[in-house]
Amino acid sequence: MFGRVAIIGVGLIGGSLGMALKRVGLAEEVVGVGRSEEKLRLALEVGAVDRVTTALGAVADAALVVVATPVGTVIPVVEAIAPYLRAGTVVTDVGSTKAAIVRAAEPIARARGFSFVGGHPMAGSERTGVKSADPYLFENAYYILTPTPATERDAVAKVRALASGIGARVVELSPEAHDFYVAAVSHLPHCAAAALVNTIGALPEREALLPLAAGGFRDTTRVAGGDPALWRDILLSNSGAVLTMIGRYRESLSELAALIAAGDGAGVEGWLRRAQQVRRTVPAKSKGYLPELYEIVVTVPDRPGVIARLAGILGDAGINISDIEILRVREGEGGTIRLGFAAAADQEEAVRLLRASGIETRKR
Numbered sequence: 514m515f516g517r518v519a520i521i522g523v524g525l526i527g528g529s530l531g532m533a534l535k536r537v538g539l540a541e542e543v544v545g546v547g548r549s550e551e552k553l554r555l556a557l558e559v560g561a562v563d564r565v566t567t568a569l570g571a572v573a574d575a576a577l578v579v580v581a582t583p584v585g586t587v588i589p590v591v592e593a594i595a596p597y598l599r600a601g602t603v604v605t606d607v608g609s610t611k612a613a614i615v616r617a618a619e620p621i622a623r624a625r626g627f628s629f630v631g632g633h634p635m636a637g638s639e640r641t642g643v644k645s646a647d648p649y650l651f652e653n654a655y656y657i658l659t660p661t662p663a664t665e666r667d668a669v670a671k672v673r674a675l676a677s678g679i680g681a682r683v684v685e686l687s688p689e690a691h692d693f694y695v696a697a698v699s700h701l702p703h704c705a706a707a708a709l710v711n712t713i714g715a716l717p718e719r720e721a722l723l724p725l726a727a728g729g730f731r732d733t734t735r736v737a738g739g740d741p742a743l744w745r746d747i748l749l750s751n752s753g754a755v756l757t758m759i760g761r762y763r764e765s766l767s768e769l770a771a772l773i774a775a776g777d778g779a780g781v782e783g784w785l786r787r788a789q790q791v792r793r794t795v796p797a798k799s800k801g802y803l804p805e806l807y808e809i810v811v812t813v814p815d816r817p818g819v820i821a822r823l824a825g826i827l828g829d830a831g832i833n834i835s836d837i838e839i840l841r842v843r844e845g846e847g848g849t850i851r852l853g854f855a856a857a858a859d860q861e862e863a864v865r866l867l868r869a870s871g872i873e874t875r876k877r
């Protein structure tokens with residue numbers, strides 16, 4: 514149990530963290546600290562924090578301070594709160610890049626007698642603001658901590674307790690390894706999605722063709738809806754690794770272009786097959802690096818109460834639904850729903866029970 518936890522920047526991530534802390538009762542009090550009174554009022558209204566203030570001095574009596582502001586503002590915020598922090602206070606951040614932040618925060622922490630532990634929850638979305646915050650956002654998500662040999666282990670243990678207390682799985686990486694990994698699995702995908710949208714957006718015919726976009730275009734470009742200022746900070750503060758990954762991506766596209774230009778069918782198919790095989794090994798759920806779920810797909814009529822019926826059959830048998838998604842619904846034709854379970858045995862039992870109730874069900 515923590516005493517007071519101060520969250521600076523109560524947006525999507527800070528707000529979700531506050532809600533999660535309150536939900537599990539891990540903190541005596543969660544204080545939201547920010548600059549905009551309007552945003553802070555909203556944070557209070559949605560129950561993300563217990564109390565709000567625009568005064569940075571509020572960090573003085575916190576046991577733990579979480580800086581949840583955009584990457585480019587983390588160090589200025591750490592510098593601004595440093596004079597108020599008591600010796601022994603643990604400060605962590607949630608920024609999407611780590612090397613530059615940790616490198617700059619450590620000497621400030623050392624000089625002032627507080628501890629800094631870099632952190633990055635691998636969960637979120639393309640939305641921003643506390644109105645999109647979710648108390649369950651971190652459940653089962655990976656939460657990366659980036660201590661260095663100079664980081665006090667007691668401080669790391671405290672942030673570990675925070676992350677695991679809200680249901681996340683903690684992984685430790687060096688700040689540099691972290692930045693390379695996320696350049697590959699998060700920053701390059703963001704660049705690629707935005708480039709894809711910009712490529713289509715630059716076509717004179719875009720207004721005629723964008724409405725025709727099928728699920729594939731939407732799936733591959735969702736993250737391009739993210740906040741440009743937030744992503745500007747991320748890409749610039751991880752420029753080395755991001756540029757390396759953009760270079761590799763260019764090479765990969767050039768390889769494909771050359772195969773297509775040569776009319777090399779076997780080559781194109783082989784190139785696509787490699788991707789298909791690797792894609793199959795990516796966990797189905799999109800919340801960070803998640804454990805694999807055991808999935809089924811059910812086809813049901815498009816009628817009120819259908820989901821309640823499915824949930825009732827599984828709930829009565831004590832089977833927990835870990836994930837649910839409506840894949841598509843066509844009026845008059847019915848819908849397809851994907852359900853995910855944590856264990857293979859639950860998947861087997863769900864298929865058996867639903868089929869026995871006359872519901873078309875298959876494993877995915």
Ligand SMILES: NC(=O)C1=CN([C@@H]2O[C@H](COP(=O)(O)OP(=O)(O)OC[C@H]3O[C@@H](n4cnc5c(N)ncnc54)[C@H](O)[C@@H]3O)[C@@H](O)[C@H]2O)C=CC1
Pocket residue numbers: 521522523524525526527546547548549552581582583584586590607608609610633634635636637638639640641642643743747
């Ligand atoms: N959006 C996502 O999916 C994820 C974001 N992150 C990281 O979390 C951090 C926050 O991102 P989001 O919550 O998505 O953004 P957000 O825009 O929803 O929240 C940021 C909050 O910080 C406040 N803020 C900005 N500058 C400030 C300052 N100088 N002092 C006090 N408050 C300030 C803003 O008013 C806003 O309330 C970023 O560093 C981001 O890289 C990490 C994991 C996932």
Ligand SMILES: O=C(O)C(=O)Cc1ccc(O)cc1
Pocket residue numbers: 608609634635636637638639699736799801
């Ligand atoms: O929207 C998604 O699927 C994400 O992957 C969200 C996200 C954005 C930034 C991060 O640093 C981590 C996760």
